[in-house]
Amino acid sequence: MTMTQPNLEGINLLAATWGRGEPHDQFDRLRAEAPVYWHPEVDDTGFWALTKHADVRAVSHDHQRFSAEVGGTFIPTSDEEALAQLRLTILNMDPPRHNHYRRLVSKGFTPRMIAALVEEIERRAVAVIDDVCERGEVEFVEEIAAQIPVQMICEMIGLEKEVWPRMFEISNQLIGSRDDPDFQEIPGGPEASAMEIYALCDAVAADRRINPREDIMTLLVQAEVDGERLNEFDLNMFFLTLVVAGNETTRNLINHSMLAIIENPDQAQRLRDDPSLWDTATDEMLRWGSSIHNFRRTATEDTEVRGVPIKQGDKVVLYYAAANRDEEVFVNPHSFDVGRTPNDHLAFGGGGVHYCLGASLARAEIRATMRQIVERLPDLELVGEPNRLHSDFVNGIKTMPVRFTPTAPSWKD
Numbered sequence: 001m002t003m004t005q006p007n008l009e010g011i012n013l014l015a016a017t018w019g020r021g022e023p024h025d026q027f028d029r030l031r032a033e034a035p036v037y038w039h040p041e042v043d044d045t046g047f048w049a050l051t052k053h054a055d056v057r058a059v060s061h062d063h064q065r066f067s068a069e070v071g072g073t074f075i076p077t078s079d080e081e082a083l084a085q086l087r088l089t090i091l092n093m094d095p096p097r098h099n100h101y102r103r104l105v106s107k108g109f110t111p112r113m114i115a116a117l118v119e120e121i122e123r124r125a126v127a128v129i130d131d132v133c134e135r136g137e138v139e140f141v142e143e144i145a146a147q148i149p150v151q152m153i154c155e156m157i158g159l160e161k162e163v164w165p166r167m168f169e170i171s172n173q174l175i176g177s178r179d180d181p182d183f184q185e186i187p188g189g190p191e192a193s194a195m196e197i198y199a200l201c202d203a204v205a206a207d208r209r210i211n212p213r214e215d216i217m218t219l220l221v222q223a224e225v226d227g228e229r230l231n232e233f234d235l236n237m238f239f240l241t242l243v244v245a246g247n248e249t250t251r252n253l254i255n256h257s258m259l260a261i262i263e264n265p266d267q268a269q270r271l272r273d274d275p276s277l278w279d280t281a282t283d284e285m286l287r288w289g290s291s292i293h294n295f296r297r298t299a300t301e302d303t304e305v306r307g308v309p310i311k312q313g314d315k316v317v318l319y320y321a322a323a324n325r326d327e328e329v330f331v332n333p334h335s336f337d338v339g340r341t342p343n344d345h346l347a348f349g350g351g352g353v354h355y356c357l358g359a360s361l362a363r364a365e366i367r368a369t370m371r372q373i374v375e376r377l378p379d380l381e382l383v384g385e386p387n388r389l390h391s392d393f394v395n396g397i398k399t400m401p402v403r404f405t406p407t408a409p410s411w412k413d
């Protein structure tokens with residue numbers, strides 16, 4: 001552990017902070033005063049908090065000196081805890097093993113594969129708004145934002161419709177149970193949720209071995225790494241990663257995009273006036289909402305970032321939302337501009353081997369859902385305060401009641 005600077009007063013990036021929203025005041029100070037900041041944790045431990053765009057990008061590309069496998073990718077106080085939480089998913093593997101495993105699923109998520117799904121995503125987005133538009137008041141998170149991400153990832157994996165709502169609940173429980181009091185009373189805790197998801201995975205895998213289909217589960221049961229079929233554990237890890245990553249991130253990005261649209265009605269009007277702005281708008285929503293706060297790496301040797309010495313074994317945490325407001329990269333970083341270009345945001349990670357596998361899928365889902373809302377529910381507004389998730393990992397909103405002028409579904413046009 002290295003300590004080369006005093007604590008900055010008022011800086012606290014641990015879980016409790018996040019229940020109040022992104023701490024952009026803290027990020028602004030850190031980028032200006034201590035862009036490579038030793039952040040204390042409990043028990044005299046700590047981690048390096050990186051808040052500059054260039055540093056997040058450089059570390060993301062340097063998997064040799066900054067490993068995702070050595071200590072896991074979450075911050076928690078002990079490595080045992082981190083590894084127990086999410087052990088050896090592709091997120092926690094370094095090359096060369098990472099390449100073998102990622103290759104197995106990457107062909108299901110290429111821009112070309114997703115382009116073929118765009119019509120389907122748009123059709124589903126129309127149906128989501130059709131289902132709620134006559135009511136005038138809904139709970140936005142579950143009834144709108146969650147819908148397309150859960151439907152698409154479950155469909156792509158090959159899960160039957162009956163289990164889709166349960167996948168939404170389980171993925172919430174797995175993420176929420178780390179720090180949020182609302183999720184800590186669940187019988188059996190996160191272990192029970194994980195066991196339920198593994199059991200479902202085992203059942204679907206068993207079926208696809210006998211009845212192959214055009215889905216990711218079939219791809220996985222037929223896949224081989226080094227001449228061997230994936231074992232049950234590998235299958236469970238893939239399944240869990242895809243369900244959680246496919247759900248939590250995009251749903252919350254849609255929540256934050258909705259807040260941005262409500263707070264910036266002039267930007268919503270720009271989109272209604274000029275729909276050709278939807279490409280740049282989608283990237284601006286990603287920059288703005290940054291639904292993953294951070295991922296962690298561990299230094300594999302004594303090294304440095306921006307001249308600050310980092311010791312072998314130190315935790316290095318990449319704050320994507322901070323990088324996405326870096327004034328050296330973005331003009332007026334704290335303004336939401338649907339026409340922003342260029343927009344080199346790091347919402348999907350800083351590049352390198354772990355760059356988000358679901359980026360094209362997420363873009364298509366965000367664009368389709370937000371476009372339906374902006375065009376068909378133009379006066380949508382909050383009824384109460386958004387209820388934010390306490391998590392130092394996912395930038396989550398648990399509930400967000402909204403209202404709008406009721407309107408007819410598309411099929412009545």
Ligand code: HEM
Nearest residue numbers: 090091245246249250253347348349354355356357358362
């Ligand atoms: C707005 C939506 C999303 C955001 C903000 C997001 C963000 C991220 C980030 C920050 C990373 C880690 C990058 C790194 O460590 O360098 C990542 C990795 C990943 N994401 Fe996403 N993601 C989103 C949507 C999705 C979706 C829809 C899927 C569906 C499959 C997905 C699957 C994955 C997977 C499997 C990885 C691990 C890739 C690897 O380790 O090789 N993500 N994502």
